Amino acid sequence: MAESLPSDATSALPRVAVLASGRGSNLAALLAAHERGELAVQFVLVGSDKAAAPALQLAADAGVPTLALDPRSYADRRAFDHDLLQRVTASGAQYLVLAGYMRVVDGDALRPWVGRVINIHPSLLPKYRGLHTHRRALEAGDVEHGASVHFVTAELDGGPVIAQARIRVEAGDDEDALAARLLPLEHRLLPAVLGLLAAGRLQWIDNGPQLDGSPLRAPLMLGEHGLHPPQ
Ligand code: GRF
Secondary structure (H helix, E strand, C coil), rough: CCCCCCCHHHCCEEEEEEECCCCHHHHHHHHHHCCCCCCCEEEEEEEEECCHHHHHHHHHHHCCCCCCHHHHHHHCCHHHHHHHHHHHHHCCCCCCEECCCCCCCCCHHHHHCCEEEEEEEECCCCCCCCCCHHHHHHCCCCCEEEEEEEECCCCCCCCCCEEEEEEEECCCCHHHHHHHHHHHHHHHHHHHHHHHHHHCCEEECCEEEEEECECCCCCCEEECCCCEEEC
């Protein structure tokens, strides 16, 4: 017998999976935005490469199905990533958010997802791909720092940037101070970008991002009232 489709109103919402490796404050921000009615999506899965990630507990508390896979029980990274993304596909997710997911995803496994996966990275990309971004911004003497949400491609932290949040670096800032000042902005930035993607306003067309039907030539900026085009 054919399975009947769920008839509740949420079933029509864009389905989103999230991957997170750690504390999950960005996931919490997504769930909170959803709870406030500001993010019209349905979270269908939160997955992690760490069974003890607090992000998984946050998801479970919010009633979102969880998945923990241990990379050590796979032959290699490729095998792990293929299985993980297959399970994400099986969850019915249409979009995937990397929210503090600390592994590079295999390019082949990613291919069917390109244009539907976003990541949040704590730097003003293309500056400081990879780790220790706050330290590197301080060491470089930058006067400005920030966070970026970008489309994920096979290149580490290298896909087109969609939107950024900026902060000033103040005298006396250390890594912790910068991270603490940036995090609340990350928590507004990621839901805002996911909202555009899930609403179909942000699309991946001809190998690049388009917003409302026009190529996005420069990252959107997070301002007091949300995202706006760069001035
Ligand atoms: C955030 O700073 C995010 O930008 C980076 O990893 C951190 C994750 O924090 N990719 P959390 O787990 O969301 O609290």
